[in-house]
Amino acid sequence: MSDFILDAVLFDSRDIFHKSPFGAVKAGETVTFRILFPILGRVGRPVLLMYKVDVWDQPERISMEYEKSDGVYHSYTCTFTPQEPQLYFYRFEVVSAGQTVCVFRDEGGFAKMDFQGDGMWQLSVYDAEMKAPQVLTGGIMYQIFPDRFCSSGVPKENVPPDRVIHQDWYEWPHYRPNQEGKITNSDYFGGDLKGIASKLDYLKSLGVGTIYLNPIFEAHSNHRYDTADYNKIDPLLGTEEDFRELCGKARELGIHIVLDGVFNHTGSDSVYFNKNRRYGNGGAYNDPNSPFRKWYDFIDYPCKYRSWWGFETLPDVNEHEPSYVDFICAEQGVLKKWLRAGASGYRLDVADELPDSFLDEITRSVKEENPDYAVIGEVWEDASVKISYGVRRRYLQGRQLDTVMNYPWKNAILSYLRYGDVNQLFYGIMDILEHYPKPVLEVLMTSLSTHDTERAITALIGDPVDQNNREWQAQHNTLSPERYQMGKRLFILASVIQYMLPGIPCLYYGDEAGLYGYKDPFNRTCYPWGREDQELLQALRSLGKIRTEYPGLSSGEYIPVYFTGEAAAFCRVCGKTRFYAAVNRTDHPVSPILPAEFRSGTILFGRMENDALAPFESVIIVKE
Known part of the structure; x- marks a missing residue:
């Protein structure tokens, strides 16, 4: 077989001539495939091989029928109707000159014909009843790190005395280890819920329809991912009444509040684990008969236990333990408590470390309260094919996550604008559009910066952070006026792409005002009230206005x-x-x-x- 014949087969899964409909399909929806072979190839009738995910030895073989010829190519077609939500992969086979030849997916997503090849196209099938949560469909999303957005100045009660409160709103957070060589994250600037409520009109002017709050529950670090009490607002942020008031005022403006759900681990300094005895003598660490003892996996009680990525301050929770599942998901559980207080959903921290059974229960509980409330997962890769801890995940097939954080597009946009990586941008966008269900795409959370990554302006123009430590980051964190201006111009370009793609653009607090910085804690400096970059702010307001006036851009x-x-x-x-x-x-x-x-x-x-x-x-x- 000549090289011309091998290279001349035509199939492009992104072209509805070859595969219709485009992208993921509903269970029960018929998919039409069409492949073209050059007349000179003299091939026999091709076969579509459809593999259920991870069942590689038993593909469904679907014969393709001759359709027509245009004098250069013969076209063959077939249909396939998947009945259940499932992940499939497919390729083709054809017989030529008595030999079986593979038609497989090359690196660009196009067809390649050879005697060997293992590249396959993906077909995502999702529940036909799946719908996008309505609370996410208006305007943009705005992410707030609560301690650093706005302080009301209102005195707080019951604030633990071991917290260090900055007196200068504009200074850097502490970034060096203490005398014991530990990073404690125990310095605070005093941003609070009343401060956020005071800025709702400002957020509305940006086109905000959803506020995503990093953790607000009682915890003993400024990031609050080490939950101490799920049933209390952190005292430095205010009270439960302050939270209810914030949600009520936000809803009057058409803004919904999504909370950070940190359910994979708690703090060691918590009412549940209580390693530091802040909460008396109880807790799993001190009392083997504690009701919370079953929540944690002790290897050598009490000193050695399973923790998140080895951080002893973050003991892992056993999400299969019924008492813990009930505590979070039951009728009087944590999820419903805060939904009833005014929240409209949750962003789930480290969703890929939560077992499917627990994710199912979280979604059931949230949707039971209101089907239009949102469940968003933190997944850094293509969530449709994610494997975590040896398990193929089913996040996006229905009845689990509504959508995910869209890091693939973030990385593609920034890489293109900084380095000109056009392939990553083009294929990065197309792959997600092809793999994710339409209801997921409609509310896909696309950020350019987050609390876990360097801010976009720094990512676009700063020296690459690579694996450099905090001391290096501190030394290189400040941009010259010239570099800042260039970073700002690139950031506006990035925002144009972000705001004009499907889904929901998510703006990290302060990006619109000109904040920049490397990773934690330099990406968590305070919002520069009164010192905003007005040109940049106006650009983001204009983009937000487009998203609010044309809501169809999400879908x-x-x-x-x-x-x-x-x-x-x-x-x-x-x-x-x-x-x-x-x-x-x-x-x-x-x-x-x-x-x-x-x-x-x-x-x-x-x-x-x-x-x-x-x-x-x-x-x-x-x-x-």
Whole structure:
């Protein structure tokens, strides 16, 4: 068989001519496949091999029927109707000259024909009843690290005396170890719930429809991922009444509150574990008869126990223990307590470390309270194919997670704008669109910065952090005015891409005001009230206005138009309304392809002159 014949087979799973419908499908929905072979190849009837995930020795073999010829290619077609939510992989086989030849997926996602090959295409099948939670479908999401957003100045009661309170809102958080060589995260700036409530009008001006709060429950670190009491608001943040008031005022403005659910581990300094005896003599560490003893796995009681990534301050919880599951998920459990207090859902910390049975119970409990409340998972990779601790996960097949944090797009956008990695951007976007169910995509949480990563401006223009420690980060954390201005320009380009993609853009507090910084704690400095970068703030307000005026952007069709190392452009089709978005990441003018219909459209953001983008410029055009 000649190389021409091997290379000439045509199948592209992203093209509805070859696979329809595009992307993931509902259970019971019929999928049509079409593959083209050159006439000169003289191949026999091809077969579609459909594999249920992890069942590689028993594929379903579906014969493809001859359809027609155009004088160059023969086309063959078949249909497949999956009946249950499931993850499938597929490829093709064909007989040529008496030999069986594989048709498999190459690195770019296209068909390659050879005698051997193990690349396969993915077909995600999800529950036909799956729907996007309505609380996430309006405007953008805004992530707040509560201690660092806004302080009301209201005195607090019952604040533990071992907390260090900064007197200067604008100084850096502590980043060096203490005299014992430990990072305690025990310094605070006093941001609180009343402070957030006082800024709701500001958040509304950014187009915010959802606030995602990092942990707010009582804990003895400034990040509060070491929960001390799930049933109490941390005293430095305020009271339960303050939380109820915040949720009520937010809802009056059409804003919903999503809480950080940290259910994989607790703090060692907690009412449940109580290693430091802050809560008396009880707790799992001190009392083998404690009701919480069964929540934890002790290897050598009490000193040696299983903990999150070896951090002894974060003892792991056994999520299979019925008493713990009930504590979190039952009718009077933690989840429903705070939903009834005004929350509209949860973002689940380290979702890939929570077993499926526990995730199922969390979702059941939340949806029982209100089907439109949200359950979002922290998953850093493509969640549709995630394997964690040897288990293939089913997050997105229905009845579990509504959606996930979208780190793949974050990484692709930043890598493109900093390094020109056009393949990561193009294929990174397309892979997620192809693999995730439509209800998941509609509320996909796409950030450019988070509390776990360096801020976007630093990621775009700062010296690469790599594995450098906090001392290095502190020395390199400040950007010169020139580098900051360039980072800001790149960040606006990144935001244009982020805001114009499907799903829900998530803005990390202070990014819109010009905050930058490396990883924890430099990405957790205080919001610079009164010192905002007004140009940047106005740009993000303009983008937020587009998202609030055109809510269809969360779910409309995405069409790539022009992708090179210099510029990227794509269209969105939202019913009768069409959009064109383009960015130029270079220091010279670039003319990306501009479809003719948009020459008479309305420019919503940026500028474009004579079909060209100026250096580091972007544009968003609408045609209604």
